Amino acid sequence: MTDITAVRWDDELIEKYNINGPRYTSYPTAVQFEALSEETVTGVMTQAQAETGPMSLYVHLPFCEHICFYCACMKVGTKDKSKADVYLDAIELEAAKRSPFFKHRQVDQLHFGGGTPTFLTDVQMSRLLTILKTHFTWNASGEYSIEIDPRTTSNEMLTFLRDNGFNRISLGIQDFNEETQKSVNRLQSLEMVTDLMNHARALEFDSISFDLIYGLPHQNEARFLETLDKVIALSPDRLSVYNYAHLPERFKPQRRIVTDTLPALDEKIRMLKSTIETLQNAGYVYIGMDHFAKPTDGLTKALQDGSLQRNFQGYSTHGDLDMLALGVSSISHIQGAFMQNDAVLSQYEEKVMNDQFFTARGFHLSQDDKIRQKLIRELSCAGEVLFSDYEKEYGINFADYFAYGLEQMRLQEQDELVELTDNSIKVLPQGRLLLRIICMAFDAYLEPGKTTQKFSKII
Ligand code: SF4
Structure with missing residues (x-):
C-alpha cells in the first residue's frame, strides 16, 4: 500500500x-469570477438558511502599518487606528445583514486574515468579537485562528486572544536573514519571534503555524537553510512555505524589489528541494502544495484518515463547511457559489453603510x-x-x-x-x-x- x-x-x-x-x-479559480446579481446572492443566502449544519466564518482585516514589498494580498497601509473603527462599523452592519441566514447554525471554525488582524487595538478586537458573538452562534470547542504579525503583536494581545477563545495562530515569518528582511521592508528579529513563541507556548495554543517564503531577494539555498534551522528550533506545529511570484506589473509594492537580487530559478529549485528534505528530516510531514505539519498535528491526521480539505487558506480540516466571509474583498463559499465582496475599502464601506449591494463578483457553480x-x-x-x-x-x-x-x-x-x-x-x-x-x-x-x-x- x-x-x-x-x-x-x-x-x-x-x-x-x-x-x-x-x-x-x-475550483473554479478566482480568475473565472464574474458579476453576480443581487437575486443570485439572496438566493444562495436563502439556501444557506435552510441548512442546519455547522459553518465557518472568515473576517478580512485589511490594515497594515508597514507594507512588505513582496505582498500580493488585499491590504491598506496606514498607522491611523481610527480607520479600523469605521471599518468595524461596516463589519457590524454586514454581520447584522447576514445574521438571519446563519444565526441558527453553529460556527465551528473562525479565521481572522489580512492585512494584519493584529493591527486592531485590544478595544477594537474586543468590539469585533462582541459583534461576531452577537450575530452568530459560537461553538465553544471550535477552531479559532488568527494571522499574527510578530511586529505588531504584544504578549498582552496574545493573552487576550487566548482568553477569548482563539486556539490557533499563524505567524508571518518569511525569512530570518536580515539582508532579505531589509530588502522586503519586513524587519523582525529572531529574538522578537522567540519571545512571542515562548509566550504562545505558555498560553497553550493548540496549533502554531509559520509562513515562510522562498524566492525573495538575496536568498540562496545556504541562507534559507540557516532560516530553516532557526524555524525548526522554534518548533511550530505547521509550516507553509510559499513560492514568491514576482509580478510587479500586477502588485505595486513588488516594484520596489530589485529584480537582480532575486534568486535564479535553479537556485529556487535547490531551495525547495533542501526545504523538503530538511523539514522531513526534522520530523515534519509533507501535507501537499506548500504545507508541512508535525505528525501529531490535525492536518497530518486529516491527511492520513482522508478527511483533509482545501480552501482559500490552503489545507484545512474544515474546508467543506459553508464559509461566510465578512469584510472588504473577502470571498464566501456557500452552497456551491463563490461570492466576493467589493475589493476597494472605501467602496465596500460606503455600500454596506448605505445598504447597497456589495458583492463585486463571484461564481455560481454548474x-x-x-x-x-x-x-x-x-x-x-x-x-x-x-x-x-x-x-x-x-x-x-x-x-x-x-x-x-x-x-x-x-x-x-x-x-x-x-x-x-x-x-x-x-x-x-x-x-x-x-x-x-x-x-x-x-x-x-x-x-x-x-x-x-x-x-x-x-x-
Ligand atoms: S504581507 Fe501581510 S503584513 Fe505585509 S503588507 Fe502584506 S498583508 Fe500587510
Missing part, C-alpha cells in the same frame, strides 16, 4: 513540469463545476479518486466524461506521477510535489488553447 505521506523528488520531472498553474485553493471541484479536491487532499463514486453520485460514465483528463493521466502515469486502474487514479510519491499539474488535467477552464499565464510558476 502506498504511504499517503510519502514524497519523492525527481529533478528531471520538476524541470519538465515547472509551468504556470493554479494553486487550487478554489453541475460540471461541482463534479470537477470534488475531483480536484480529492486529488489534492486524499490523493485518490474512485470512478465508481462519481458514476454513482452524478450518473456519469467516468471514462467518457473525463476522456481528456484520463488521456493526460496516461501520460503522467509514464512519469510515475499517478497510478491508473480501470476504477481509480492514485497519486504516487513523485506526483505529490506536482499535484497542481495533476489537477490541471481536470480543469475545464485550462483545456488546450486556454492560457495559464495569470497563474504563478509551480516552483
Whole structure:
C-alpha cells in the first residue's frame, strides 16, 4: 500500500513540469469570477438558511502599518487606528445583514486574515468579537485562528486572544536573514519571534503555524537553510512555505524589489528541494502544495484518515463547511457559489453603510463545476479518486466524461506521477510535489488553447 505521506523528488520531472498553474485553493479559480446579481446572492443566502449544519466564518482585516514589498494580498497601509473603527462599523452592519441566514447554525471554525488582524487595538478586537458573538452562534470547542504579525503583536494581545477563545495562530515569518528582511521592508528579529513563541507556548495554543517564503531577494539555498534551522528550533506545529511570484506589473509594492537580487530559478529549485528534505528530516510531514505539519498535528491526521480539505487558506480540516466571509474583498463559499465582496475599502464601506449591494463578483457553480471541484479536491487532499463514486453520485460514465483528463493521466502515469486502474487514479510519491499539474488535467477552464499565464510558476 502506498504511504499517503510519502514524497519523492525527481529533478528531471520538476524541470519538465515547472509551468504556470493554479494553486487550487478554489475550483473554479478566482480568475473565472464574474458579476453576480443581487437575486443570485439572496438566493444562495436563502439556501444557506435552510441548512442546519455547522459553518465557518472568515473576517478580512485589511490594515497594515508597514507594507512588505513582496505582498500580493488585499491590504491598506496606514498607522491611523481610527480607520479600523469605521471599518468595524461596516463589519457590524454586514454581520447584522447576514445574521438571519446563519444565526441558527453553529460556527465551528473562525479565521481572522489580512492585512494584519493584529493591527486592531485590544478595544477594537474586543468590539469585533462582541459583534461576531452577537450575530452568530459560537461553538465553544471550535477552531479559532488568527494571522499574527510578530511586529505588531504584544504578549498582552496574545493573552487576550487566548482568553477569548482563539486556539490557533499563524505567524508571518518569511525569512530570518536580515539582508532579505531589509530588502522586503519586513524587519523582525529572531529574538522578537522567540519571545512571542515562548509566550504562545505558555498560553497553550493548540496549533502554531509559520509562513515562510522562498524566492525573495538575496536568498540562496545556504541562507534559507540557516532560516530553516532557526524555524525548526522554534518548533511550530505547521509550516507553509510559499513560492514568491514576482509580478510587479500586477502588485505595486513588488516594484520596489530589485529584480537582480532575486534568486535564479535553479537556485529556487535547490531551495525547495533542501526545504523538503530538511523539514522531513526534522520530523515534519509533507501535507501537499506548500504545507508541512508535525505528525501529531490535525492536518497530518486529516491527511492520513482522508478527511483533509482545501480552501482559500490552503489545507484545512474544515474546508467543506459553508464559509461566510465578512469584510472588504473577502470571498464566501456557500452552497456551491463563490461570492466576493467589493475589493476597494472605501467602496465596500460606503455600500454596506448605505445598504447597497456589495458583492463585486463571484461564481455560481454548474453541475460540471461541482463534479470537477470534488475531483480536484480529492486529488489534492486524499490523493485518490474512485470512478465508481462519481458514476454513482452524478450518473456519469467516468471514462467518457473525463476522456481528456484520463488521456493526460496516461501520460503522467509514464512519469510515475499517478497510478491508473480501470476504477481509480492514485497519486504516487513523485506526483505529490506536482499535484497542481495533476489537477490541471481536470480543469475545464485550462483545456488546450486556454492560457495559464495569470497563474504563478509551480516552483
Ligand atoms: S504581507 Fe501581510 S503584513 Fe505585509 S503588507 Fe502584506 S498583508 Fe500587510
